[in-house]
C-alpha cells in the first residue's frame with residue numbers, strides 16, 4: 746500500500762503554526778490542511794443562517810453540509826469568498842466555542858481526512874497528531890509565550906485592517922487557551938512522540954527550518 750506522508754503541526758492560538766505549516770507545505774510541495782478554517786467556516790455559516798452557537802444538532806447540520814472550496818489562498822463558502830471574513834476575531838471566538846462540541850468535531854473528521862493526498866500533507870490545528878492523523882510521520886507541537894502570541898495577533902489584525910486592542914487580545918488568548926486545553930473532547934496537548942518547538946524567540950524561517958530538518962531525519 747502506498748502510504749501518503751503526513752506532518753502534523755498542533756499548538757495554541759496565534760503560535761505561528763499556520764504560517765509555519767503553509768511554508769513547510771510549500772517547500773515540500775505537499776497539500777495543506779488548515780483545520781481551524783473548517784471550525785471558523787462552520788461558525789460563520791451558523792451565524793449567517795441564524796443557528797445559535799449552543800445548538801449542537803443545528804451546528805452539526807451546518808458542519809456536515811458545508812459547501813467549501815480551497816483555491817490556493819482563497820476560501821469559498823457556498824461559492825462566495827470568505828478568506829478575510831473568517832479571520833475576524835469574533836469568528837475565531839465563535840469557532841473556539843463550537844469546537845468544544847463533540848458532534849461538531851465528528852462531523853468534520855471525514856472532510857479533514859480527505860485532504861490527505863499524494864505526495865503528502867501538512868495538517869495544522871489542535872488535534873491533528875492526537876486524533877485526526879495519529880499515524881503521522883512527524884508530529885510537531887508549536888508554542889510561544891502568551892505575550893509573543895498577543896503581539897503577533899495584534900500585528901496580524903492591524904495588517905488586515907481589523908480593529909485590535911492589546912489588553913483585550915491577551916484576555917481573549919487566555920480564555921481561548923483555557924477552552925482548548927480544558928475541553929473534554931480532543932483537548933489541546935502534545936501528541937505522543939511530538940517534537941516541541943517554542944517559537945517565542947524564533948523567526949518564522951528558523952521554525953520552518955527546524956521542522957524541515959526533523960522531517961528529513963524521519964526514516965522513510
Ligand code: CDP
Nearest residue numbers: 758759780781782784840841844870871872
Ligand atoms: O488562529 P487561531 O489559532 O486562533 O485559530 P484557528 O487555528 O483558525 O482555529 C479556530 C478555533 O478552532 C480554535 O480556537 C480552536 O478552538 C478550534 N480548533 C479546534 O478545536 N481543532 C482544530 N483542529 C483546529 C481549530
